[in-house]
Amino acid sequence: MARPMLAQGLELAEPAHYHEFAFGIGRPDGMYILRYRVEDFLDMGSTRQDFLHQLYIAPHGMLAVRHGTDFGFVGPGEAFWASRAARHEVWASGPQTVYRVCLREPPPALRDLRCGATALSAEAGEAVVTVCRDDVAQDDGLQARATIVDGVVPLPARGDTTNRSDRGPALRVARELARNPADPRSLQEWAAELHLSGRTLQRDFHRVFGTSFARRRTQFRLEAAKVLLRVDSVATVARRVGYASPSSFVVAFRTAFGQTPGSFSRDT
Structure with a gap:
């Protein structure tokens, strides 16, 4: 056609x-x-x-x-x-x-x-x-x-999480995490920046994404890793997506996808 x-x-x-x-x-x-x-x-x-x-x-x-x-x-x-x-x-x-x-x-x-x-x-x-x-x-x-x-x-300037036109605090934080999966800030630190309690921010993550802040951040990191593994080493990718060590990255990746990052990289 x-x-x-x-x-x-x-x-x-x-x-x-x-x-x-x-x-x-x-x-x-x-x-x-x-x-x-x-x-x-x-x-x-x-x-x-x-x-x-x-x-x-x-x-x-x-x-x-x-x-x-x-x-x-x-x-x-x-x-x-x-x-x-x-x-x-x-x-x-x-x-x-x-x-x-x-x-x-x-x-x-x-x-x-x-x-x-x-x-x-x-x-x-x-x-x-x-x-x-x-x-x-x-x-x-x-x-x-x-x-x-x-x-x-x-988009507003990077790092600007104060824009109230966004659809709730969880989405504002998620945007920043997607742009920089390695961002080390904790739930409590994000909540403080938004002048919220940690419980309120956590509740909004469940409302918007159906999961916790920690799990959504892990999802962002591993989704980014699947792209980066096509061009970078496991150790480099682990650092770029926010893991303290390659071993902790390997454990998280294998738990999520049933194979190690090295195996995934070879298969692709």
């Missing part, structure tokens, strides 16, 4: 299972979405799209991203933006679902951003997920596009 005109020339990541959803093709406000089902690992490679702006979203996981010399992670309540003609790389470890939203016109708030992480509203994230169905009408898809472009804005 021929691909929509909006998507002609779009580089696709392989191997990955993906589905395509197109709305308003041929219109300036058209939108084209690729939904990837990532079982093991998704490597977009070095990507540049001269005609489309791109927004990458992982609603329930993390993305590792590189543009220029900048390398980092994009976590919950965030997306990665790449304007047209901006070369970038995106990786994701599975299992998770990743969405790649392609636009001809950029969101108003991102016109001056060439590449980088953005904040993503709950409404925009939900719109991306729900519009990716075969039974969605064109008008409904274009309405979802409006919700998406209105819901992406530049």
Whole structure:
């Protein structure tokens, strides 16, 4: 089947299972979405799209991203933006679902951003997920596009956890942990920065993520490690994701995935 005109020339990541959803093709406000089902690992490679702006979203996981010399992670309540003609790389470890939203016109708030992480509203994230169905009408898809472009804005400065527009303290902390999985601050230290009790912050982690602060931080660290193990040694990765020693990292990784980091690295 021929691909929509909006998507002609779009580089696709392989191997990955993906589905395509197109709305308003041929219109300036058209939108084209690729939904990837990532079982093991998704490597977009070095990507540049001269005609489309791109927004990458992982609603329930993390993305590792590189543009220029900048390398980092994009976590919950965030997306990665790449304007047209901006070369970038995106990786994701599975299992998770990743969405790649392609636009001809950029969101108003991102016109001056060439590449980088953005904040993503709950409404925009939900719109991306729900519009990716075969039974969605064109008008409904274009309405979802409006919700998406209105819901992406530049992130606050790194380390700023005081922005009350975020959806609760757990999400604000989680964003920082996703950007820097090695951050050593404890639950009590984060709570003090947010002028909360540790119990209140812990309760919000359970509300938002269904698990504790410690377990969510471990998940971030191990998700980041699965990406980094493809390019760095076990000892280097352990340090980069916040473990005091390679041995403690090996124990955590084997507990989570049933194999050692070294075995995982060799298999991939």
